[in-house]
Amino acid sequence: MQIITLKVGPVRTNCYLLISNGEVGIVDPGDDGDYIIRIIEDKKLKPVWVLSTHGHFDHLLGVNDLVLTYNIPFYMHPDDQFLLERAKSSAEYFKMAEVADIMVDFKPVNEGIVLDVGGTKLKVYDTPGHSPGGICLYSKKDRALFCGDLMFYGGVVGRTDRSYSSREDLKESIKRMLKLPKETIVYPGHGRPSLLSAIHPI
Template identity: 40%
Template sequence: MKWRQLPLGPLQTNCYLYSNEQKECLVIDPGGDGNKLISILQQQQLKPIAILLTHAHFDHIGAVDDVRKQWNIPVYVHKNEKDWLSDPSKNGSQLFMAGAVSVSDPDELIKGEGRLEIGSFVLEVYETPGHSPGSVSYYAKEADVVFSGDALFAGSIGRTDLPGGNHEQLIKSIHNKLLILPEETIVLSGHGPDTSIEQEMETNPFLNGF
């Protein structure tokens, strides 16, 4: 299994292409620049089979419909944010941008934690709310990576001042769901560079002393 990070959209949100040897891939958080993303997928000869969202803020969903229509694939999001994709007041675009972001509703709802199998891909879904009520992280044991969305960053954590955010809840999510992963696990965040569970346990100032 391989992964590639692509900063896309107005806030340079990290989109991830998680692929297997057959060049099938999962597209995680396609935040924008749909034509660019489609071009890269075609150049790499990758075949998307699903779109996974860590949460439904506008900067993570901007290219959802472009990719979904190009390959006719399903979009997954947590049930707590099932109506956020099409609602600019909920996905935050109404607060931050002159133009509202609205995409079609999801095809599949993540209703809880557990094993998620899509083709040959096997992921563990962890509910990690706090940045938003439907935030999830996807752990790929085979690749030793966790796609943490905007829950955990290198040296930081997600903001909690947006609607549905909760600082205490986010800290608990990180400690109870992410820091229990193997220390060598690579953390692939929604913004900024990758890091590791070990690195964040040792140096993240937001997590010390909890």
Template identity: 35%
Template sequence: MKWNQLPLGPLQTNCYILSNDEQECIIFDPGEESAKLIQYIQTRKLKPLAVLLTHAHFDHIGALDQVREFFKIPAYIHEKEAKWLLDPALNGSQLFPGEPIRLKPADHILAAETELQIGSFSFKLFETPGHSPGSISYYLEEKGMVFSGDVLFKGSIGRTDLPGGNHDQLMKSIHSKLLSLPEDTIVLSGHGPVTTIADEMESNPFLNGF
């Protein structure tokens, strides 16, 4: 199983493509630049099965409709942010320059910490609110990696000054859900470079003293 990081849009939001030996793939957070993302997938002859959203802020969902319509695949999101796809005030797009984002509803609503099976891909879902109410981290236990969205970054943590943000809740999510994972777990964040749980436990200044 392989993963590739594809920063998209002016905020360089990380879209991740997780693929298996059969060339099937899962798309995480198609934030913008749909043509670039579609070409990337086609060039590598990948066969997308689904789009998984870590949360519904505008910079993580901008290319969602184009991508899922092109490949005829479903999108998954947490129930607490299902309405955000349709509402620029909730997804934050009306607060920033550019066109307000109004998307179609998600195809599947996630409502609990459970195991999600899509083809040969198996994820454990962690509810990790704080950056946003419906933030989800997708843990691929067999490969020791977690797609954490904007919860935890290399040397930093997610912002909590947007609607629905809560700093104490974010810190609780990080410590109880992410830092409890094996220390060699790879953290694939929504922005910036990849890191590990061990590195963040050792050197992330925002986690000291919590």
């Protein structure tokens, strides 16, 4: 599987294009849907799904453009639906220009569901903490973990200072992910990737 990282939106969210046999799955299209589409078209890829690792606006504002352009499913954990509904107001609160409402429906995913892109299998893990519906996506074949805002390069962990966050849940989620092979590459929602072996329990 080929992985392309695009920096999107005002907070430079990592949007990942997961490419296998001409198909592409899109993870965390935080904004700039037209830019993501241009890259997909330039590379002559066939989009098959789009997924947000959690419901914060900087991980999903591009879903309108992608779903409406390609008629593909949008996956997200249902426990973050309330954040999806707040995406427009949250984005505008953080002094972004006026943004459109999320007009497309999501398909719920949770622990154990497996997504496919060009024959490459990616398993969903429930990893609450930063938000109630945080998820990770893992490719065993590629030893690649897409973890959203669960954990970051240098051992930094996701924020839990919001009313709906839980440090205990975050701690348990990280502990679970650390059971994956140590050579797994962690692809976070922001910043650079790292080896799982460089991340420690909290």
